Amino acid sequence: MELIQEFFTSGGFIPHGHCYLWKTELVWLHLLSDLLIAIAYYSIPISLIYFVRKREDLPFRWIFLLFGVFIILCGTTHVMEIWTLWHPTYWVSGTIKTLTAIVSVFTAASLIPLLPKVLAMPTLSELEAINIALAKEIAERKEVELELSHNLDLREAIYNEATDALFLVDTTTLLIIDCNPCAVEMFEVNSKEELIGIEGQALQKRQFSDRELTAILEDISNKGFWRGDIEYVTKKGKHFWGNLAAKHINVAGQDMNLVRVKNINDRKLAEQEAQEGKRILDALMEYIPDGITIADAPDVNIRRVSKYGEQLTGRSREVLEDIPADRHVQEWGIFRIDGITPATNEELPLTRAVQKGENVIDEEWVLQKPDGSQIVILCNAGPIRDEENAVTGGVIAWRDITDRKRVEEYINNLNIELEARVLERTLELSRANAELETEVNERKRTEERFDLVLKNSPITVFTQDRDLRYTWVYNPALGVDYESVIGKLDAEILTLEEDAQRLSHLKQQVLTNGIGRREEVHVSTHDETRYFDLTVEPLHDRDREIIGIGCVALDITQRKESEVQLRAAYDREIVLMKEIHHRVKNNLQIISGLLYLQSRQVGEPKTQAIIQSSRDRILSMALLHEKLYRSRDLEHIDFIGYIQSLTLSLENSYASRSTNISLNINAEPVKVDIDTAMYCGLIVNELVSNALKYAFPEGRSGQITIEFHKGEPDGYTLIVRDNGIGMNEAIDLKHAKNLGLQLVYSLATQQLKGQISLEHQGGMAFKITFTIKP
Structure with a gap:
């Protein structure tokens, strides 16, 4: 272990840099030189290894690998030279150099026996000649094989491909x-x-x-x-x-x-479609109500013109077809839209479509017919192209828009007039708007006054929906307030159920029929009964569908109480008036009776006749009071009944003379006031009495007719006629000496304010026309 540790440590040696006295320039010189040499050494074996791997057929591949190892070790020695500048591991550096020496000696020894073999290898030129000869031989062999299989391949290609x-x-x-x-x-x-x-x-x-x-x-x-x-x-x-x-x-x-x-x-x-297309084109060219022209490229020679096109131009097909572009304007009579300037052949839509490939949309031109008349035509043209988008011809469709141009001109004139009217109407609307603002302001003031009036009036206004629930109330009645009414039904507000049912039935009829109603209704509360003049009208939406009702209720309770009081007073007055008429009638009858007794004391016939006439007049007035006494209406009297009673009384008075005389009454069933009845009764009394006494002497038979008709508003006609001997045509009623005729004239002109006329044909007729003011 100590030997290995000593091998990898400095062991007291000094770095190699001390040999260079640590001169910076000298250190960097050796460092960079060794570094570049090492990099070069390492790149060479990499290239050799890559070359050997790519060329697997390379002879003596091991010598290239051996050279790679030798060069790598050489590069490593230079790396160690850099390392020992600062780290004196000289044992490691020496070992690497020893390995380098062993590999280098082995490499040199290996090259000695390898040189003869390398020299015996063919040169590049020799290899090239061999390759050419080999390639020629292969080509000749393939050609023979191709020739041998050609027939088979050809047949196979024919049948299979x-x-x-x-x-x-x-x-x-x-x-x-x-x-x-x-x-x-x-x-x-x-x-x-x-x-x-x-x-x-x-x-x-x-x-x-x-x-x-x-x-x-x-x-x-x-x-x-x-x-x-x-x-x-x-x-x-x-x-x-x-x-x-x-x-x-x-x-x-x-x-x-x-x-x-x-x-x-x-x-x-395609042939069938082409034939069908030709038939369709023939039909279109024959029947389409437009002018169609087809031309060939590039000379714009007109090939075909539709039948309607011939009719529009007024020219035959022989004149229009088979002409080149330079004759189009002349043969067709084409002008610009002003109708004066002739067109040029180059600017015609069909020429531009064929020669320039343009699409012409809605151009207007003028076409002049042989008779000199002109029409305005609207043209649309475009090129005809083949599969390669080359222009092979052109087509133009055109129609007569002369009438449309006239209409457009008329419409333009109308527009001008309309703009003037709109301007005028705008001014009127401005004035109307100002007036409307004034009216709105006035209406607001009116509504304010209306609100003020309603607040202090017995009028209630309210609306209800189709379910008869209250939606709005103004000035509620019966002591209820607004909040307690809205959204409720009559049954939820009124005290008695029958009142609610009666009102709901009335309102439901208006909703069903859509016709307004006005009736007097009464509603009872806990302590009183109130009467209302109720008007109910349907409410409509914009589609005229009924959506509810609007009502106006006028409280007429005080009026109803006053009417009860007046009715009682009127009934008492009726009783009093009937008593008066009864007593007047009795008094008149007493006077008539006294006159009758007096006439019996008078022996002179003329005086008796005068007294009888007076009795008849008194009886006619007594009869009028008798009618009023028995009538329920004291202001008007049934005139027909009165006349019938009067004539019956006269027949009884002149029974001896009226045996052969018939009395006829032709009158309309009308009622007249007391004064008019009395005046007319006296007139009838006088005229019928005179007719009974004088028109039919010596017991002659005859007929007396009384007519009474209503004419124009408030106009009446009274006629008394007989077919007796008549009167002197020169008689003047105004200055008549007969008391009876004087009375008739006075009653007709002064009391009735009417006119009287006489007719003498076939007897005698008195016609009185008058007016009764209401």
């Missing part, structure tokens, strides 16, 4: 000898054994006739091949089109037909 179905067919039996995998896939069979041994045309949808088959075989024999399009059917029933090419060949001394079937289904579909 071809994208078409290939068949070898016997020229005599026309049976399939062999086929490639593509044929198996094309005809959807499991293996080629299903195809070998069958006749090829068995795969066709329609087999050849004998004549067709003979012609095909002759073409193969004479021309060496035959080609045609045939529709086939696969084993799974799928139809497809194939192009068949048959050629006579000789394989290994055996004659046979090589048949190729190429699937051309896509081409056939």
Whole structure:
């Protein structure tokens, strides 16, 4: 252990740096030199080891590894030179140098027997010549092998790699000898054994006739091949089109037909689509209500024009088609939108689409017809491109928008007028807004006055929802407050259940029918009954759906009490008035009776007649009071009943003269006031009395008619006519000497304030028209 410890310690030696007197420059010189040498020594063996690992065929690999060990030890000795500058472990340093010496001597000894072998190795030029000769030999051998397998590879490539179905067919039996995998896939069979041994045309949808088959075989024999399009059917029933090419060949001394079937289904579909597209294009060009023009590139030669395009231009297809770009403007009559400036051929939309590939959207041009009339057309044009995006032509669609332009001009004029009206309306709205603000302020003041009035009035306003629960109340009645009413039903507020049911029924009718109601209702509390004039109206939302009701209740309790009092006073007055009418009637009858007694004391007939007339007038007034006494209405009287009673009384008074005279009454059922009834009764009394006395002398028969009708508002007509002998047509009622006629004229013009007229045709008629002021 002591020996090992002494081996790795300084053992009293001084560092190597003392030899350099610790001169900084000298120390750094040796340090850097040894460090760089060590780094170089260590990198060399790394490269050698990497080289040996990559070249496993390298001869004498061990000598390279030995050189690597030798160089590593050399580098380590230089590292120890740096270490001993400060750490004098000279035993370790000496040991490493000893190992280096042993390895170096062994390496030098190993090189001596190795040199002859190295010198015997071929040079690079010799190796290159050997490699070239070897490569030539290999190439020649491969060429021979390729030539030998060429035929087999070619056949294998034809059958296995071809994208078409290939068949070898016997020229005599026309049976399939062999086929490639593509044929198996094309005809959807499991293996080629299903195809070998069958006749090829068995795969066709329609087999050849004998004549067709003979012609095909002759073409193969004479021309060496035959080609045609045939529709086939696969084993799974799928139809497809194939192009068949048959050629006579000789394989290994055996004659046979090589048949190729190429699937051309896509081409056939493309041809069908192209034909369908052509039919669609023909239909569009024939029926589409727009002008369509198609041109070829690059000279913009017009190939086709739609039928509607011919009609719009007013020109025939022969004039419009097959013309180049430099004649478009002239032949078509194209102008710019102003209708005056002719267009140039270069700026036309179709020319730009074909020659520049532009897409032209909604350009307006003017087209002039042969008769000089012009139309405005709206154009959209674009290029036609092929698969490689090259322009092969162009198309332009255009339509007549002349009417639309007129409409636009009309609309523009309307817009101008509308803007003026809007400006005018805006000014009106400004004024209306100012007026509205004034009205709003006035309404607010009105509402304040309304609130003030309602607070001191017997009016209650409230709203209820569809469930008849109170949602708002203003000026609550019956001694309740706002909070105790909101959200409640009538049954929860009112004292009596029947009051709540009656009010709820009324309100529910308004909710159901949507029609407002106004009724007088009464509500009882614990100590009184109050009466209200209740108005109920439905409330609607914006969609006019009923969402509740609004009510206004006017407390009319005091009015109802006053009405009771007035009714009692009125009843007492009625009793008093009836008593008065009864006594007046009795007094008039007494006067009539006295006159009757007086007439019996007078012997002169003329005086008796005067007294009788007076009695009749008194009786007519007595009869009026009799009617009023028996009537419930003391202010108005049934005029028909009164006239009937009056005429009956007159018939009784003149019974001896009215035997052959009939009295007819034609009157509407109307009621008149007492004064009017009395005046009309006196008139009827006078006229009927005169007719009974004078119109039918010597017992002649006749007819007296009384008519009473209501005409215009408040207007009435009274007519008394007879078919008797009539009166003198020169009579003047105003100055009549007869007391009766004077009385009639006075009553009609002064009391009734009406007019009286006479008719003398077929007897005598008195017509009185008057107005009764309400």
